[in-house]
Amino acid sequence: MICSSQDPSAMPPASLVHMLWNAPQPNHCTTTRVAQVTSAHGAEQRRLTEFAAIMNDPCTQNIVQKTLTLPYPSFEHRVSPLNPFGLAADYLGEPEPGPEHPIVLHSSLGVAWIARDEVNAHSGWIDRWKVLIQATSGGDRWLPRLIWSDPGPFVSPPGEACTGSYLVAALCDSAAEARALVTYMRTRFFRFLVARRRVTQRNTPSVFRFVPDLPLDRFWSDAALESHFDLDPAEKATIERFVRGWPAPLR
Numbered sequence: 001m002i003c004s005s006q007d008p009s010a011m012p013p014a015s016l017v018h019m020l021w022n023a024p025q026p027n028h029c030t031t032t033r034v035a036q037v038t039s040a041h042g043a044e045q046r047r048l049t050e051f052a053a054i055m056n057d058p059c060t061q062n063i064v065q066k067t068l069t070l071p072y073p074s075f076e077h078r079v080s081p082l083n084p085f086g087l088a089a090d091y092l093g094e095p096e097p098g099p100e101h102p103i104v105l106h107s108s109l110g111v112a113w114i115a116r117d118e119v120n121a122h123s124g125w126i127d128r129w130k131v132l133i134q135a136t137s138g139g140d141r142w143l144p145r146l147i148w149s150d151p152g153p154f155v156s157p158p159g160e161a162c163t164g165s166y167l168v169a170a171l172c173d174s175a176a177e178a179r180a181l182v183t184y185m186r187t188r189f190f191r192f193l194v195a196r197r198r199v200t201q202r203n204t205p206s207v208f209r210f211v212p213d214l215p216l217d218r219f220w221s222d223a224a225l226e227s228h229f230d231l232d233p234a235e236k237a238t239i240e241r242f243v244r245g246w247p248a249p250l251r
Contacts, residue, residue, distance in 0.1 A: 057238060059234050059235045059237075059238040060196065060238060062235055063192070063193075063229075063231065063235050063238065063239070064193070064196060064210050066229045066230060066231065066235075067193065067210060067211075067212050067229055068210070070212065070229070072212035072213055072214060073212075073213045074208070074209050074210070074211065074212070074213060075170075075208040075209075075211035075212065075213045076205050076206060076208045076209045076211075077213070078169065078170040078171075078208075078213060079167055079168070079169055079170065079205040079208050080122070080167050080168035080169075080205070081205065082135060082164060082167065082204065083121070083135075083163075083164035084121065084122055084125065084162065084164075084166075084167060084168045085119050085120065085121055085122055085123075085125070085126075085161045085162060085163070086119065086120025086121035086122075087105070087107075087114075087118070087119065087120065087161070087162070087163045087164060088163060088164055089107065089108060089135075089163050089164040089165045090107075090109070090163070091105070091107060091114075091163045092107075092109070092112060093105040093107070093112030093113055093114040093118075094112055094113045094114065095112060095113075096113065097113045098113065100115055101113045101114050101115045101118075102115075102116075102159070103115065103116055103118075103119070103126060103159060103160065103161055104159060104160040104161070105160075105161055105162065105163065106132060106156065106160065106161070106162040106163070106165075106166055107162065107163040107165050107166075108163070108165040114161070119161055122168075125161070125168060125171060126158070126159065126160065126161050127158045127159070128158060128171045128172070129155070129156075129157055129158060129171070129172040129173065129174060129175055129177065129178045130155075130156045130160075130168050130169075130170065130171050130172060130178065131153050131154065131155060131156065131168070131169040131170050131172065131178055131181050131182055131185065132153065132154055132156045132162055132166045132167070132168060132169065133148065133152070133153045133166065133167050133169045133185070133203055134148065134149055134152075134165065134166055134167075134203060135164060135165055135166055135167050135202065135203055136165075136201045136202055136203065137149045137201060137203055138201055143241060143242060144240065144241060144242055144243055144244035145195070145242060145243060145244065146191075146243075146244060146246070146247075147191040147192075147194060147195050147198075147243060148191065148203075150248075151248070152185070152186060152246065152248075153169055153181070153182050153185040153186065154182060155175065155178040155179060155182055156168075156178075157175065157178075167203055167205075169181070169185065172216075177216045179219075179250060180216040180217075180218065180219050180220070181216055182250060183219045183220060183221075183250055184214065184216065184219075184220045186246040186250070187220060187221065187222045187225060187246075188222050188239050188240065188243040188244075188245065189222055189225040189226070189229075189239060190211055191243050192239045192242060192243045193208075193210040193211045194207050194208060194210075194211060195242065195243070196210050197209055197210055222239075
């Protein structure tokens with residue numbers, strides 16, 4: 001049986017995973033990885049039920065396993081459902097702020113203003129610090145990828161909402177926590193783990209399942225994350241090969 005990775009955003013060109021089913025061991029198979037149509041890497045045993053998607057690279061599997069070893073909850077539980085404020089993606093709002101529509105509205109069309117009573121869901125979130133991320137992100141076609149489209153995650157202060165073009169990545173208790181979260185989300189490490197779960201351009205809550213929900217009492221860098229999760233040189237190189245650094249400074 002020959003099977004391509006279920007995560008096309010992470011698969012190098014012309015890479016295939018060859019799987020030979022091993023009947024005596026249920027839920028296991030022998031995998032042999034062939035990259036760039038060159039010599040095969042060593043065969044190894046895989047447990048098919050370990051992850052929701054097949055990891056096409058041993059280093060990728062090791063990285064995910066290391067993040068799951070430490071006792072952190074999944075970041076998935078912090079991410080809002082789709083259309084967090086109950087406003088359609090094409091909801092327009094008003095072009096200028098006013099006393100009757102003071103709430104900033106982020107949409108794919110830009111920034112507009114709406115009345116508080118126009119919000120159909122989670123109206124209490126308007127008054128919270130939060131981080132927004134696009135509900136759909138194309139990233140890049142070629143390696144290394146950005147994973148998310150510009151502007152990527154950004155801080156949304158109290159007094160703001162968004163249409164279904166965005167997700168609330170997390171609610172925060174302060175501006176400092178929101179800025180620390182944006183810094184974390186922009187790391188190669190965070191985006192690499194998102195790409196392991198994302199098989200379309202949709203940023204659903206489930207694509208954040210492999211990401212550990214780390215304490216935001218500091219600004220995490222890739223170097224700090226690599227040390228914290230004890231990544232070896234090959235694992236660091238794997239992340240850098242698939243994900244490029246975020247180009248914009250934190251505002």
